[in-house]
Amino acid sequence: MxxxxxxxxxxxxxxxxxxxxxxxxxxxxxxxxxxxxxxxxxxxxxxxxxxxxxxxxxxxxxxxxxxxxxxxxxxxxxxxxxxxxxxxxxxxxxxxxxxxxxxxxxxxxxxxxxxxxxxxxxxxxxxxVDVERFTPHGPSPGRGAVHRLLAVGDLVVHNRFDLPISVLGVLGDTELVVAGGPLRRNPEAKRLLRCAKHYGVQDRLHLLGPVDDMPALYRSADIVVCPPARSAFGTVALEAMACGVPVIASAVGGLADTVVNEVTGLLVPPLRPADLVRAVRHTLADAALREAFGAAGRDRACARFSxxxxxxxxxxxxxxxxxxxxxxxxxxxx
Missing domain, CATH: 3.40.50.2000 (Glycogen Phosphorylase B;)
Structure with missing residues (x-):
């Protein structure tokens, strides 16, 4: 190779x-x-x-x-x-x-x-995806709100982490954790903080930078949000699914193949905040649905993507x- x-x-x-x-x-x-x-x-x-x-x-x-x-x-x-x-x-x-x-x-x-x-x-x-490392079972860190959304990836514009930030503005007692960097001297990190301030949710946005124990962080989330504006491999969605966490993703590139709509999560049109809001609200409101999405995601990750x-x-x-x-x-x- x-x-x-x-x-x-x-x-x-x-x-x-x-x-x-x-x-x-x-x-x-x-x-x-x-x-x-x-x-x-x-x-x-x-x-x-x-x-x-x-x-x-x-x-x-x-x-x-x-x-x-x-x-x-x-x-x-x-x-x-x-x-x-x-x-x-x-x-x-x-x-x-x-x-x-x-x-x-x-x-x-x-x-x-x-x-x-x-x-x-x-x-x-x-x-x-390593289905032996990324599993639903194991430790997970505590969180500061009833619900947690997680976004993972480099802090670059095309990953569009500003979209889930905007979702927080219409959700109560929900936090957004973003794992990825760099944080220092990164214009995109500064833009996301300004975006959070604009929506009045700066206390519910947590930019962690790169994280070593990603399986634990995935397990701490109610939903993993993948909102890129353009084609992506879908590796983050795979890792989340392997951890038994539902995924809401833009219907672009590999994400459209990885996430099965209404089975392992939901697919939404890219760059459509209103559709993302509806999808997040719908999924957060139904714990049984989240559990079903997570179980189906784990099964799919093991069967197709191991x-x-x-x-x-x-x-x-x-x-x-x-x-x-x-x-x-x-x-x-x-």
Whole structure:
């Protein structure tokens, strides 16, 4: 596997290894001028059966390093996609040179199809979650109100944490906890505090910064709110569901695939505060509904998004990629 080091990459490596696959990870930091040479050197004497790249840069470097060798090439496409014309040209070029494209959800399947990738060449392999770490059972911190909403992610504008802040203005005895950073010298953190002051809820907004024990924090919430304005993988929703917490999310990107509307939580149109208010009110008012959403979310996380399941789906995609690479193998033997 080739990609920038991340918890998701490390978890996939471990899960594939547990299934009996021999996995080597070639990590790199952003743009790496020596990446192609390092990969080519590593694969000269012992080429892999499958190369799995986890970004457009990794994909292009892998294609160049493999060259004419009969090696199956797999690409996991990132989310969100770029609108830059140069990047899109790179995307098309890489997609034409690999044997299998792994898309995290339906939005990326449509995007790959728009780039000209045949649907038969695409496998849907979602991100995974550690269902042994993120569980409904365990400690949880106390809270300062009857109800707690939780939002998780970097403090950046497109995550739109101002929307759940606005919800507090029409809810009684409910607090919003935001886990993510940075807090210092961050204009978005200052904007959120001004927003809370505008709605008169500054005493019920808690910006925690990065949190180490996220499972405990998830368990302390009545609802996890995921209100981004644009495509997202949905990892936060997965972790919340694995902890048995209902999710209210924008119907964008991977969130629309992860959260099953009216089963594991509610999906609302992005950037629609009134719809978010109605969804939060409806869910907070019904404890039995929250319990049902949480139980269904836990079941879905374990059945569809455990790393064991994701690794099995990935291994099947590798097999299909190797089958697609067979013509190249035949040509190399002529």
């Amino acid at each position: 080739v990609g920038e080091p991340s918890p998701q990459l490390a978890a996939l490596e471990a899960a594939l290894s547990a299934l009996g696959h021999e996995v080597a990870v070639h990590g790199h930091d952003g743009v790496d001028a020596d990446l192609v040479d390092r990969l080519r050197d590593a694969w000269t004497t012992e080429p892999p059966e499958v190369v799995h790249a986890h970004s457009w840069l990794s994909g292009m470097a892998s294609v160049l390093a493999v060259g004419a060798r009969p090696v199956a090439k797999v690409l996991s496409v990132p989310m969100p996609g770029s609108l830059d014309a140069e990047v899109q040209r790179l995307e098309r070029l890489v997609c034409r040179r690999v044997d299998r494209v792994l898309a995290p959800g339906s939005a990326q399947v449509r995007r790959m199809a728009a780039l000209g990738v045949p649907r038969s060449q695409i496998s849907v392999v979602p991100p995974g 790393w064991e399941r994701v690794a099995a789906d990935t291994a099947r995609a590798y097999a299909r990629a190797a089958y697609g690479a067979a013509p190249a193998l035949q040509r190399s033997c002529r």
